Every structure is written in structure tokens, then in C-alpha cells.
Amino acid sequence: TRRIIIDTDPGIDDAAAIAAALFDERLDIRLFTTVAGNVSVDKVTKNLLKLLAFWDKTIPVAIGSDRPLLREAINASDVHGNSGMDGYDFPESKYELLTKNHAVIEMYKVLMDSKVKTTIVGIGPLTNIALLLRLYPECAEKIEELVIMGGALGRGNQGVLSEFNIAADPEAAKIVFESKISLTMVGLDVGEKALILPKEREQIQKMNKTGDMIDHLFRKYRGGSLDTGLKMYDGCAIAYLLAPEMFDVKQAYVAVETQGMLTAGATLVDLDGYLGKEDNCRVCVDLDEQRFRQWFLEAIEKCD
Ligand code: BDR
Ligand code: CA
Numbered sequence: 001t002r003r004i005i006i007d008t009d010p011g012i013d014d015a016a017a018i019a020a021a022l023f024d025e026r027l028d029i030r031l032f033t034t035v036a037g038n039v040s041v042d043k044v045t046k047n048l049l050k051l052l053a054f055w056d057k058t059i060p061v062a063i064g065s066d067r068p069l070l071r072e073a074i075n076a077s078d079v080h081g082n083s084g085m086d087g088y089d090f091p092e093s094k095y096e097l098l099t100k101n102h103a104v105i106e107m108y109k110v111l112m113d114s115k116v117k118t119t120i121v122g123i124g125p126l127t128n129i130a131l132l133l134r135l136y137p138e139c140a141e142k143i144e145e146l147v148i149m150g151g152a153l154g155r156g157n158q159g160v161l162s163e164f165n166i167a168a169d170p171e172a173a174k175i176v177f178e179s180k181i182s183l184t185m186v187g188l189d190v191g192e193k194a195l196i197l198p199k200e201r202e203q204i205q206k207m208n209k210t211g212d213m214i215d216h217l218f219r220k221y222r223g224g225s226l227d228t229g230l231k232m233y234d235g236c237a238i239a240y241l242l243a244p245e246m247f248d249v250k251q252a253y254v255a256v257e258t259q260g261m262l263t264a265g266a267t268l269v270d271l272d273g274y275l276g277k278e279d280n281c282r283v284c285v286d287l288d289e290q291r292f293r294q295w296f297l298e299a300i301e302k303c304d
Helices: 012-022 041-055 103-112 127-135 137-142 164-168 170-177 198-207 209-220 233-242 289-301
Strands: 002-008 027-034 061-063 118-122 143-149 183-186 229-231 247-256 267-270 281-287
Touching: 002 012, 002 103, 002 233, 012 027, 012 041, 012 209, 012 233, 012 289, 027 041, 027 103, 027 233, 041 061, 061 103, 103 118, 103 127, 103 137, 118 233, 127 137, 127 170, 137 143, 143 233, 164 170, 170 247, 183 233, 183 247, 198 209, 198 289, 209 289, 233 281, 233 289
Parallel strands: 002 027, 002 118, 027 061, 118 143, 143 183, 183 281
Antiparallel strands: 247 267, 247 281
16 A cells, blocks of 8 residues: 555545545545635635544544745636635534644655655645745655655646646645655646546436435536536546556656746746756646546546
């Protein structure tokens, strides 16, 4: 099994990604950390605690950053609803899972407490992960890999050229991309292809209680559309962990734009070496859509 920490801002596609990760026995989730992203950190934490109550899971949850490093938070309730996870009547949040310490401290403890390295999966803005690397640089050697849903090879979904998780906190993203830690960018280009089409949605709804819950959330989700397909951005990061062969991956230097008046939060994926810098990232450049859909269906089928 692979030891992981999931840093998240649920978020409807976060919820679907968490479902896929929680019930796969190859992943040993040691900790969830939350970050202000799709909506406030209080709301996303409450959502995560509801999900864990729904599945009756007892993995610790640590509350993280309530705002980006330097900027005001962006609100994505147009995509995920007012609560950040609208559309289903959940059981009460499991507040007893909350840790005493801040997410960054809990991450540090999970990393340092084990001889085995841990992978951090970031499916929200990178504020917590950047703070971890700045506060505790010694933990770099305990990180097996950072798998990040964020960034884009081309056009964005938050700005013309910027993807939401990077645009939300470009300075944090810059720290992470320049950290020299083994890093994989699972960006928008593959997220846009990871579509759940009406046929699969129907199948998912009938599968089990998780499928029914996810179908309810999907009806409120504005990442894509019910007819043309729902975009499982964050699910791609989990798919990459479990079935990397469905992705085309290239090594590249990725620069994060923090200065641009119109382009802050853009990721410049330098596939042709214009910037003359050493590669710092594995970049997912393409996805086998068919295999992704099959993988997603099988992942939800495992949930109870
Ligand atoms: C990312 O932004 C959020 O809305 C999603 O949860 C995903 O992490 C996609 O750009
Ligand atoms: Ca997310």
C-alpha cells in the first residue's frame, strides 16, 4: 500500500475523488487536510467531515489555511454550490475527527513519524503544502511524491490561462513547483477529458449508496454539464496514483506566473526548453478517456 495525505477543499469533484481513494486498499490515507479553495475553509472542512460520517470512516482531519498566502480567496460557489458541496442531505459532520493542531503541523507529524515515505495528493490550492515546505524544509526527504491537481498546458478555467487551484494561490504554487521534490502535475488538460457522461452517471446512481449520493451532488455540479459530461478534475489525481498507465506523461520545467497583470496563476509548461531550466515536473499531457471512465465506475463500485 501507498501512504498518502490528501489535501482538499470539497468541492463536488473532491468528494468523488475521495470516494475513489477511500475504498481502494492500495492507498493508506493517514490524514486529510483542508484548505480554503472552492469555498471557505470552515465550509470545506464541514463537508469533508460529513463525507466521513456518511462512510463511517475515522481518518483524522486537520484544518488548514483559511486564505491564500498573499491574496484574497476566490470563491467557486458558482461551480460547487453555496455550501461547496450542495445537493445531498448528509448525516451530521463527524467533528470528533478534527485534530488539535493546524494541518501543516499534522502533515509534518505524519511525514516524520514513519520510516516509509508519504505521498501528498493536493486537490485544492497549494497554500498548506507551500507552508509545510517553508516551515519544515527537512520533511522534503520524507515526501515520496507530490501529486497535484492543478495547472494547465493551455487555456484556463479561472482565467484565460489559469486553472483554479493555481490561480487561487499562485505564490504557494510557485513554492511547490520550485521545491525540487518529485512532483506530478495532473492539470486541466486531462481533467477536461475525464468526463462522466449521462450513461455512466445512470450506472453510478444505481450502484450503491455512494453512487446515489454522488449522483445527487452531480446534479448541482457546474464543472461541465449533465448532458455533455461532468469533469472529474480531482478524480484524475487519484486515477494517476492507481492507474498511471492511462495517462501520457512528459517531463518538463513548469514555471508559475505570479507577476502577470492578466496571467497570474498560469503554468508555463516548457515542453520545448525555451526557458533553459532543468525539468521540475512530470506533466500529464493526455488521458485515455475511455479507460478513465471504466476506472471511475469500478472505483465507485468498490464503495459502500
Ligand atoms: C479544480 O478547481 C476546483 O473547483 C476543483 O475541485 C478542482 O480541484 C479544477 O480547476
Ligand atoms: Ca478541489
